[in-house]
Amino acid sequence: MKELDFFFYPKTVAVIGASREPGKVGHAIMQNFTSEKFEGKVFPVNPKAEEIMGFKAHSSIAKIKERIDLAVICTPSATVPKVFLECCKKKVPAVIIISAGFEEIGNKELTNSLRALIKKYPKTRVVGPNCLGTLNCANGVDTLFLPQYRLERPEAGVVSFISQSGALGSAVLDWSSMNEYGIAKFASYGNAMDVDESDLLEYLANDLQTKVIVMYIEGVKNGKKFFETAKKYAKKKPIIVLKGGTTEAGTKAVASHTGSMAGSMAAYDAVFKQTGLIKANNLLELFDYARVLSRLPPAKGKRVQIITDGGGYGVVTADEVINHGLELAKMSEKSIAEIRKVVPPYVILRNPMDLTGDANNERYQVAVEAALKDKNVDMVIAIVLYQVPSLDSDVVETIRALNEKSSKPMIVISVGGAYSEVHKRALEREGVVNFSYPDDAVKALKALVEFYAEK
Amino acid sequence: MKELDFFFYPKTVAVIGASREPGKVGHAIMQNFTSEKFEGKVFPVNPKAEEIMGFKAHSSIAKIKERIDLAVICTPSATVPKVFLECCKKKVPAVIIISAGFEEIGNKELTNSLRALIKKYPKTRVVGPNCLGTLNCANGVDTLFLPQYRLERPEAGVVSFISQSGALGSAVLDWSSMNEYGIAKFASYGNAMDVDESDLLEYLANDLQTKVIVMYIEGVKNGKKFFETAKKYAKKKPIIVLKGGTTEAGTKAVASHTGSMAGSMAAYDAVFKQTGLIKANNLLELFDYARVLSRLPPAKGKRVQIITDGGGYGVVTADEVINHGLELAKMSEKSIAEIRKVVPPYVILRNPMDLTGDANNERYQVAVEAALKDKNVDMVIAIVLYQVPSLDSDVVETIRALNEKSSKPMIVISVGGAYSEVHKRALEREGVVNFSYPDDAVKALKALVEFYAEK
Secondary structure (H helix, E strand, C coil): CCCCCCHCCEEEEEEEEECCCCCCHHHHHHHCCCCCCCCEEEEEECCCCCCCCCCEEEHHHHHCCCCCCCCECCCCCHHHCCCCCCCCCCCCCCECCCCCCCCCCCCCHHHHHHHHHHHHCCCCEEEEECCEEEEEECHHHHHHHHCCCCCCCECCCEEEEEEHHHHHHHHHHHHHCCCCCCEEEEEECCCCCCCCCCCCCHHHHCCCEEEEEEEECCCCCCCCHHHHHHHHHHHCCCCCEECCCCHHHHHHHHHHHHHHCCCCCCCCCCHHHHHCEEEECHHHHHHHHHHHHHHHCCCCEEEEEECCCHHHHHHHHHHHHHHCEEEEEECCCHHHHHHHHHCCCCCCCCCCEEEECCCCHHHHHHHHHHHHHCCCCEEEEEECCCCCCCCCHHHHHHHHHHHHHHCCCEEEEEEHHHHHHHHHHHHHHHHCCEEEHHHHHHHHHHHHHHHHHCC | CCHHHHHHHHCCEEEEEECCCCCCHEEEHHHHHHHCCCCCCEECCCCCEEECCCEEEECCHHHHHCCCCCCECCCCCHHHHHHHHHHHHHCCCCEEEECCCCCHCCHHHHHHHHHHHHCCCCCCCCECCCCEEEEEEECCEEEEEEECCCCCCECCCEEEECCHHHHEEEHHHHHHCCCCCCEEEEECCCCCCCCCCCHHHHHCCCCCCCCEEEECCCCCCHHHHHHHHHHHHCCCHHHHHECCCCCCCHHHHHHHHCCCCCCCHCCCCHHHHHHHHEEEECHHHHHHHHHHHHHCCCCCCCCEEEEECHHHHHHHHHHHHCCCCEEEEECCCHHHHHHHCCCCCCCCCCEEECCCCCCCHHHHHHHHHHHHCCCCCCCEEEEEECCCCCCCHHHHHHHHHHHCCCCCCEEEEEECHHHHHHHHHHHHHCCEEEEECHCCCCCCCCHHHHHHCCC
């Protein structure tokens, strides 16, 4: 068993500061561990209660007879060193300290006393303080104190997410749920007094459930360690990073936010370049890149074939392809001849290929199939305006089947409003990667190309 | 009455090529003009029918006794010159030719014969051929041949949209409906054989219902005319332009798409600079800019105050503010002191101002109000993570009221998933401009600042 496994796979969990009172942090966390999804055992710790949510409460963790894999501390900050010491003495291997009120508000004395204990008991690993803790979407391990109705948990997926900011992390999880993007594991590590971003990165790089790692970091605790960890893993598994605090103003905000140093952006850019970390410039890129890297096959080159039923979208997408440094594929004469046999003479068989406003499912079938098997094409972008009357909803099945058997990356730009949205959702559920706008789509394909080009 | 008014305010409309058969273009257009919203009279023209949808059909437009304000032609291309000539002889002031099959597919003979007629009868103005025509969301004038269930029509608003591409235009209208963004008037002008982008631009610049104009253009018919029209109006009314065909590849696609020349991007960039047209780099920017420019008061400067309840989002937004050339405001000591009276000591009263994860409605009330009245602040960005348990849904009312009485631009970044989306929609309906991501929000504010700075 790996050292940090207890943070994601505990069989026994003590909630220190468990509460019967809805709205309290210790109540929300108890709710998570008493849900059906979590199959382990939960032990509420609260000196003022006999039982909480039907579970016997203990006055301290020392009173629990069983071995405890994970202790979650959500008591007031002043009490943290005392209850943490009890965890260490009980040899709990993993402790998550949710409580805030340490270096981030300048409380040096409390910070130092906790730090001394962490140093003294190195076998007890600590996530936090001032964090949300961990979430494993596959088994219900969930220390997030935001109730589910306010913050939906994503379904189990293959993308794991490390966030220095709890608020940003939780909002992104919520947004992932809404978009039906699965998450494997999530960790918010707050002040990183012991376990830091590099430890979590290494753990997830070796985690078989995680295909892609996304990170939001403001600063790193140990630059050299982060660099070496990134270098070791970034070419094996896609690691996409959004760095907060890239400007002087942002850096100052970071200092008051998590008490860490943001470091110069030039230094980070060098790290990205030398390690192979994938840089995201904003939140949307972070998850767009994760979607293509977790769900599409490798790109063998940068030649893109665009197939559309709306000329204007073809034009705009061709511009994006060129502007982002990808290339427009030139399909072979043989492929073009095959398509020509089936489509009317006014269909424009170039790149972008314009199936025109009376396109039907058959034209998409023939054109996309020919492009996917053409040796001059590395990737296919199919733009679909579902509005055209000649196109019926079976185009979803056409595209699903083509995507399923394709060994090349293929994405769909689903254009329009509510009617399109229905088709877009259907395609997403069938495993087809969709975008709403050409620029987002092309940027994501570029990230895919670059990851495989550097291998 | 202005010359192009008949395209948007006809009282009598002839649909030449009207059809009883669902799925046909002439059927969809008849459906539009027989809907309750259109209060004028419609005259189907079809030599093979006695009546269509309960209206008497005429064998040709010449047989209609009444004066006709607008004729919509959707017959096969070969018949267009003949029926167009009939329109001219009847002195119809406005004709929309939906039919395709002219210069865009290289049909020179047909193109020339139509062009000769247009020249011969200059009092009959023509939109098209190869277009969707016009839409006036306020009165149901609607020549779009895509049925409403596939392409929802937006509600009446104050943003008008000119699109060279019909497909792109229609998809954007559909997307606007889904997002509840209103549209005043829409025109797709296709091959622009007579009325071109400059004529429509001038018409909408003088249209009292239109506060902001957005354009998608691939090329312009007459560069000098476009330049002069843009220069005349761009500083009076915001005109936001997305140019398709900005790369060599895109330019080639344009040539086969609408048969027009795209022109070099450098030339266009010079036009943007010299005229004050606002450049959008993609579809999302086009409408984000339109939203802020149509709904927010003028920005007096570029100093932004960020107020958040999630530190990470504050950091990322501060970065975006700096990266896009705006500035972080420095609130006066008096304002800070006022806020300090009400909020706990750990609230960070800088910029970004972090109300922290236990923020409540009162903190937003006090902080946003102080920022809006501070003379060192030009604009306010309120970032709201609705997930935090201390915040209840009344924050919508708090923000609505602050926004209503504000004379400074204020926007909200609504962060998260389904729970946030509910609040975001509520705020939008109450007139508050919302964004989901910091970068989109800041780019839009920048467009606002630049428009007013150049005046």
